[in-house]
Amino acid sequence: MSYTIKYNRTSNHIGGLTVRTTGGGKDMGDHVSDYSQNACGSLTRYRFADGESFNYLVDVLETARKAGGRKLCKTCEKAAEAELERMDEAVKMAEVEERMAAATPTYGFPEVADADTPESASVPSVSANEDHSGETMAEKAATKNDVNTDQGKAVLEQIDANIERAKSLAEADNVDALKELNDETEALISSLSGKDSIKAKKAKRDAFTAASTAQEKPKAEVKKVTEGTVAPKTWDQYEGTKELASLGAEKLAEGVRMHLKASMVAKDVAAVVFDMWTRIPNTTGAPDILGDMDPSKKASGAMLRLAGEGFEDNFDNRQALKRLARSVQDQRTDVRAEWLRSLDEDTEIAAERRALMASVLEGKPEDEKASEWVANVYGTSTMGVTEKKRLEYQAKKEAAELEAAKRKGAEGGEGEGEGEDEEEVAEDTSTPDERVAAVVKKILSDFKKAKPEDFESASEEVKEAARAQLEQVNKALKAMITATL
Known part of the structure; x- marks a missing residue:
């Protein structure tokens, strides 16, 4: 069976659940096209992106609860937990039937009494796995143990004890004893039921697996870490x-x-x-x-x-x-x-x-x-x-101003000031029509030289300075246009 995480921007859903109602609709593999046949109606009403796929329902449930930082749909979560409960019940019943079929009586009346057999042979023996109440571990495993009851909590404590023992067996490389303990612990875990039993089962199985895995012993000679190397991280x-x-x-x-x-x-x-x-x-x-x-x-x-x-x-x-x-x-x-x-x-x-x-x-x-x-x-x-660009811009600006001053000085000589006065007098003696025509002509000429792509490619500092000056130009142009109305 394959299960797939379906998701949108805010929530995760689980496709592939078999908890469905009866009715029409086309089976799409991980959901049915008819709303009435799915545990979660959102799977047929909306479109979702496909996430990871898993072969085991417990894996897809745990992943869907945290994948992408999104919330798991409550309807899908309840349906998945119900399906897990049903799966566990079926597995547990199969295990019980198998054990009952293969079990050999450890006490009671023998079917055939041998005349040479001593009377002590028919005395009931006490198993090492039998607790003080007379109930053996196998009998506990064959019954339901609600994790919310005292009996269920006792089973959880026994599982924890087995986990601790598994560590010792793993360190001693006692494979046979570890396998026997694994079978006993798995039977106890499978017997768990009730609210939150699914989480408890997964936690205990993971803990036993980790404990029963022999830890690699440190070598006598540890290789020296090369100076300057760093453990890789994301x-x-x-x-x-x-x-x-x-x-x-x-x-x-x-x-x-x-x-x-x-x-x-x-x-x-x-x-x-x-x-x-x-x-x-x-x-x-x-x-x-x-x-x-x-x-x-x-x-x-x-x-x-x-x-x-x-x-x-x-x-x-x-x-x-x-x-x-x-x-x-x-x-x-x-x-x-x-x-x-x-x-x-x-x-x-x-x-x-x-x-x-x-x-x-x-x-x-x-x-x-x-x-x-x-x-x-x-x-x-x-x-x-940016600091270098700013200095380069300032240097170019100062060089251009110096060059302009030199050129102006060369044209006007020592009488530069007199030349300026003469130019001002010449402007004053011109008519308004001449001055307006000259200014408009110069503005149009400057605009034709300007390239918008130069402004777009300029540095942020130059843009900022140009923007302030252009706003002043814009204000002046508006005043000129207003004066012509």
Whole structure:
């Protein structure tokens, strides 16, 4: 029998349950097309995605209760538990019938009395498995033992005792005794019934299996771990990384939904990403501040996927998320650079960060800054990409202004000031029609030179400065247009 987890965004369901009512409908394998024939009507009323499939109902039930962080449908859960109860009853009855058919009487009157047989041969013998009440373990296993009653609790205690004994037998490699104990314990477990008995059975079976598995003994000679190696983990196994990924995803999704300025959101998200990286070790065991390790890359990818679930999935929002992600990449280098520079500060936070980088700072000369030393070890810089772009832009702007001043000085010579006065006088003597025509002509000429793609590809800092100036231009243009009405 195969069971399949069916799910949507909020809930899990179980397909393949045989608990159905009678009636029409087409058998689809894991559910019937007619609503009246399924334990859960949602399977035929709605469409679900297919999850994992299992051969055992107990496995699919446990997985469906937690798969994807979704809730298991209560109707499906009750139906599965009812079906498990029915299965256990059938197995238990089969075991009892088998034992009764194969059992040899241990006491009572012999069928044929041998004349040479001593009278003591007919005396009832007492089994080692018989308790003080006279009831043997086999008799207990042959009856129902409700886990909520005193009798059921006593059976649970006996099972626990068997589990403890199994550990000793496993360590002693006593295979025969362990097999006998396994049969006895399984019979007791199968006899359990009542509310929560299914969970109890699975827990006890798992515990006995674990106890009866011999633990590998440590070797006399332990191989020395190579210096610098780190046990592999997935990105979400490091402390705090899952929470940080969710936090970064929320900030990204909010930025997309609210159409916030990219530079405002990117810096916050970049700080969250870098925080995750500092919690993940690289191959030397030091913090992966470069984000080169596979867990670091997967952490960033998981954050983007989570962010995509936080807003309506359409083209505009997806493009906004891509642009925001690119901006975050640039801002990450700025966050790292600021973090490195903070190593030189005399603060409590700086001391904690230096302690985190203790293995990297070993051997640092006293006259060298901690920030420069760590940056050189990692092969990075104490200046971020956006910071470099900002300085480059400022340098180009100052060079252009200097060149313009030189050119203007060359044209006007030492009488530069007089030339400006003459130009102002010339403007004052022109007519309003001439001045309006000249201004409009220059505006149109400048607009033709502007390329929208240049504005889109510019850095966030340049965009921000240009936006403020263009808003002033827009206000001035509106005033000019209003004056012509």
